[in-house]
Structure formats: C-alpha cells, structure tokens
Amino acid sequence: MTAASDRRLDRGRPSAPVIEVESLNVTYGDFRAVKDLSFQVQRGEVYALLGTNGAGKTSALEVIEGHRRASSGRIQVFGTSPTDRAAVRSRTGIMLQESGFAADLTVAESVRLIGRLSGRSDTVTRILEVVDLTSKADTRVAQLSGGEKRRLDFATAVYGRPELIILDEPTTGLDIQSRDALWSAVEQLRQDGSTIILTTHYLEEAQQRADRIGLMHQGTFRLQGTVAELTGTLPASIQFTLPPGAPTPPLPSGSADAGHVLIETFQLQRDLKQLLDWAEDHRVELIDLAAAPTRLDDVFRAIDTTPAHS
C-alpha cells in the first residue's frame, strides 16, 4: 500500500488538526502585524487566508512554516512546534511569495536540489510534468519567465507529495492555463490526503477551491468559515425599474428614484418568487429585473465595517 492510499483510508477517522494556531501575535518593533489570531486546519482541508494588503497573512504563514518566531501564542504543526525541523520539514512543502533559486542552475538541477533538501522521494521527470516545465529542463533559472519561475517555486512545494502544503500567493503572475493546471495539481494532492493552506488575492479561486476561508484585515480575522457562511453575512439584492403608475411592490425596498427599486434580502429565492407572483397578479412589468446573490467580493469590500473577532 502506498503512503497516499494509506492517508486516503485514514481520512474517515477523526484526527488532530494538522495546524493549530492559538492567540498568535507577530510584532515588528512596536507594530503588531498579527493580533491574537486563532484557527485550525483539519487534515485534507484546503484553507485560504484572504485579506487586504498588509493584513498579516504572510507573517502568519511564516510562523506556520517555521521561518519566523511568534511574538506570542501557541502554534502546532503535526502536533509539534513548526521550528522542530526534524519532525515537520520532511512532511511540509512550502512555496514562498518570492523565488529563491540560484540563477545559474538549470530547472532540472534546481528540482534535484529541492529533492535533496526536502528529504522526500520523487523523480525530477514527474515533478517537471506536474509543473509543465519538461521542455525547460535544461534552461537556466535566470532565463525563465516570471510565470515559469513561479511554476518552479510550486515544484518545491509539491516535490514528494508532502502531507502539508503551504502556498503563499501561488497563482500570482500565472496565465489562466497555468493557474488551472496548478489548481488541478492541488486538487489531486488533496485527493491523495494532503492538507493545503494558501494565501491569494484571487477571490474567485478561493470561492471555487477553498473548503474554508479566514478573512483578515489589520492583523485579525474579520470572518472565518465556508464560502456560504461568509456570503451569508450580507444580503443578496433584487433590482428592477417600475413603469410609471405601477402599484407599490410587496417587499420593503430601498430608493425608488425614477421608479428604480432595490430590495436587499437574506431570502433571495423566497422573496424573488413573492415578487414575481405579485408582478404577474398585478400585470406589472419589472423592467431590467436582476437578482444577484452575495459574492465573496461583496464580503471583502465590506471588510472595513466588519468587526474584528479572534
């Protein structure tokens, strides 16, 4: 039995979280970049840390990676300290925000080096296929494009199919095909039992791919949960224009300038049905009718007015 199938079989059993963060604080001098952050990532989850620029995402990830010491707090990875290299490093693949490869090594040499440093076993051929750099195996790192360098960074994280994969803005600078390929590779790793934590500024990706999201602003979580839980914090909207002389619709609504009506609702389907039934009964045409569910973008835009919670 392979390690991967072993892990798949294990997934049904309750197990300790892979990452446990309790009251994490990271300070730079007098500046508190991360303030009392608490969360857990369960085995097999894809967890996305989202947030505004400077929210503290990379600072928090660096502590989980073991690259930075927390100013205070309790952080456990696989039930031990992330700085316990012997226990954690060989089980963890990390893609940093910025590449650190020697410019004069070739792509194949770089991957071989990763392999030796990781302590995991894999083949250069397989990894180059996963990150679609087979045709660049003999190209020097200095000659790679920005997107190709990012794919080589991804190779560092997935070499040897680690149990925990930490990705800091993995798809920044990648074209749409490369982004889709990266997400397919992540999905495959997750199916094989890996746990993934990542940061991204592409909200659509997080909406489609993450099991849970932590939304950070100014060092703290403003919201944490599934996409449905996050979008459920704001109302959806129904908009239309009433023809002159039409009766008043049955639902509480916002501005009616020039007959334009905006209805905000947490019960989109129910209220839309009620409105359509009313319009039919009263023979009213709802001009330019549009119903929009709440999107992650809306939640993100409202971040300034969302109170902090730990």
Ligand SMILES: Nc1ncnc2c1ncn2[C@@H]1O[C@H](COP(=O)(O)OP(=O)(O)OP(=O)(O)O)[C@@H](O)[C@H]1O
């Ligand atoms: N080494 C450092 N010394 C001083 N301040 C730092 C240092 N690293 C980060 N900061 C500050 O800490 C805050 C959080 O930075 P961090 O890189 O963790 O944010 P982020 O959420 O990853 O941001 P982005 O989305 O822009 O990458 C920022 O205000 C940043 O300027």
